[in-house]
Amino acid sequence: MSLNSNVELAARLSIAPMMDWTDRHCRYLHRLLSGQTLLYTEMVTSPALVRGGALHLLDHHPSEHPVALQLGGSDPAELAEAARIGAEAGYDEINLNVGCPSDRVQSGRFGAVLMEHSALVASCVAAMRRAVDVEVTVKCRIGVDDQDPQVALPEFLAHIVGAGCERVTVHARKAWLQGLSPKENRDIPPLDYEIVKQMKGLFPNLHISINGGITSLDQANAFLDAGLDGVMIGRSAYHNPADILSQADRRVFGTGNDTTPEAAVELMLPYVDAHIEGGGRLNQITRHMMGLFAGRPGARIWRRLLSEQASAPSADRQVLLDALDAMQTLAAAQEAV
Template sequence: MQINQNARLSVAPMMDWTDRHCRYLHRLLSRQALLYTEMVTAPALVRGRALHLLDFSAEEHPVALQLGGSDPVELAEAARLGRAAGYDEINLNVGCPSDRVQSGAFGAVLMLQPGLVADCVAAMSEAVDVEVTVKCRIGVDDQDPEQALPDFLSRMTAAGCQRVIIHARKAWLQGLSPKENRDIPPLDYDLVLRMKQRFPDLHISINGGIASLSEAQAFLQAGLDGVMIGRAAYHDPAAVLAAADPVIFGLGQETDPAEAVRLMIPYIEAHIQAGGKLHQITRHMLGLFAGRPGARAWRRHLSEGACRADAGPALVLDALNLVSPDEPRAKAV
C-alpha cells in the first residue's frame, strides 16, 4: 500500500500548527512524507457541522485526517465526512493529554479504555475505504506500559487496525500540563522496538523527541516501519523535510528552501485575494532558514511586517533577499 511507504516519514499532527497553510509548505519541501491535520473533533463535524475544518488543498496529498472522539457511531460518521472530503487516511487520536480532550473523554485518557477504542476503530473501518490508524502513548498515569501497550495493540489489530503511531512516552493526565507531557515523561524507545518484534505484521511508526533525519534513519534500520517527527519538522522544516525524499525514500533530490518560498507566492496571492492575511501563512515559514546566514533577518522581516494590513507577497520576497544564497547550512542527514 503506497500510503504505508509514505508513512516511512510523517509530520505529526500538532494543534494550532499543522493547519492547511503549514501542510502546503511542508509538501513543497517533501513530495513523499505523509502529512497530518490538526486534531478535528468528531462532535464538531457531526453535531456542529463545521465542515470547513476539513478544507485542504489537493497538492497536500498524501494527507491524513486526525479525529478526536470516543463515540463509535459519531466517529464513523466523522470518518465518512473525512473520506468524502478526500483524505487518504483517517487517524484516531489516543495520545493527546490536554484537559479539554480529557473532559471530552477522548485522547490519551482512552488508553484506559482499549475496548472502547477497538469499538471505535472497527466502526470507522467499516465506514470508509481508506486505512484507519491510531496514534497512542505507551500508557497513562499508573499503567505499566509493558502490560498496557501490548494489550492495547492486540485489541487494535483485532479491530482491524494495521498501522499505529506510538508516542514513546507515558501521558500523565494528573499533575502535568500538555506542554510538560511532551517533555517530562521519559522516552522508552526500546519498548516500541520490542512491540515491533512482538507484532511483526503491524505497521509501527515511532514518535517523540526525534529531531533529525539521521535519527529517523536509525529507527528505520532498527526495524520500525515509520518515523513521525513533530516540533523539529515545524521549527526547522528544511532540515527535516528538504532532504527527506532522497534520504528516506530514495526518490528525487533535496529541495532548496528558497525555491519553496518562491513556489509559495501564488498560494499566498490566492489566500490574500480570498480575504486571508499574510501572517496566517508566514508564521509557519519563520524557521525555514534556521542555521543559515540571514535567518534572523528573515524571521524579523516577516514577524514585523506580515501583520500589516497591506502586507503581501512582496514582503516575503524582500525577506528572501535577506537570506544568503552563498552559504547554505550543512546538510542535516
C-alpha cells in the same frame, strides 16, 4: 498500486498532527519541501464535524496528498460518521487520537485517557473501518499514569489489531493525566524507545511508527534500520523544516532531489497571492515559514522582517521577496568578510 499502499509507503516518514501548527497553510509548505512524506491535519473532534457542521476544518489543497485526517472522539457511531465525512472530503487516511493529554480532551473522554479503555478504542476503530474504504489508524502513548507499559501497551495494541487496525504510531512516552500540563507531557515523561521496538517483535504484521523526541533524519533512519516501519517527527520538522523535509525524499525514500528553502519561498508565492485574493492575511501563512532558514546566515533578519511586516493589512508577496533579498544580502556580506 492502491492508494492505501501509497499512504503506507509515505508513512515511512510522517509529520505529527500538532494543534495550532499543522493547518492547511503549514501542510502546503511542507509538501513543497517533500513530495513523499505523509502529512497530518491538526486534531479535529468528531462532535465538531458531526454535530457542529464545521466542515471548513477539512479544507485542504489537492497538492497536500498523501494527507491524513486526525480525529478525536470516543463515541463509535459519531467517529464513524466523522470518518465518513473525512473520507468524502478526500483524505487518504483517518487517524484516531489516543495520545493527547489536554484537560479539554480528557473531559470529552478522548485522547490519551482512552489508553485506559482499549476495548472502547477497538469498537471505535471497527466502526470507523466499516464506514470508510480508506485506512483507519491510531496514534497512542505507551501508557498513562500508573499503567505499566509492558502490560498496558501490548494489551492495547492487541485490541486495536483485533478490530482491524493495521497501522499505529506510538509516542514513546507515558502521558500523565494528573499533575502535568500538555506541554510538560511532551518533555517530562521519559522516552522509552525500546518498548516500541519490542512491540514490533510482538506484532510483526502491524505497521508501527515511532514518535517522540526525534530531531533529525539520522535518528529517523536509525529507527528504520532497527526494523520499525515508520518514523513520525513533530516539533523539529515544524521549527526547522528545511533540515528535515527538504532532504527527506532523498534520504528516507531514496527518490528525488533536495528542495532548497529559497525554492520553497518562490513556489509559495502563487499560493500567497491566491490566499490574499480570497480575503486571507499574509501572516496566516508566514507564521509557518519562520523557521525555514533556521541555522543559516541571515535567518534572524528573515524572521524579524516576517514578524514585523506580515501582519499589516496590506501585506502581500512583496514582504517575502524583501525578506529573502535582505537575508541573502546579509549572508553574502558575511561571506565576503
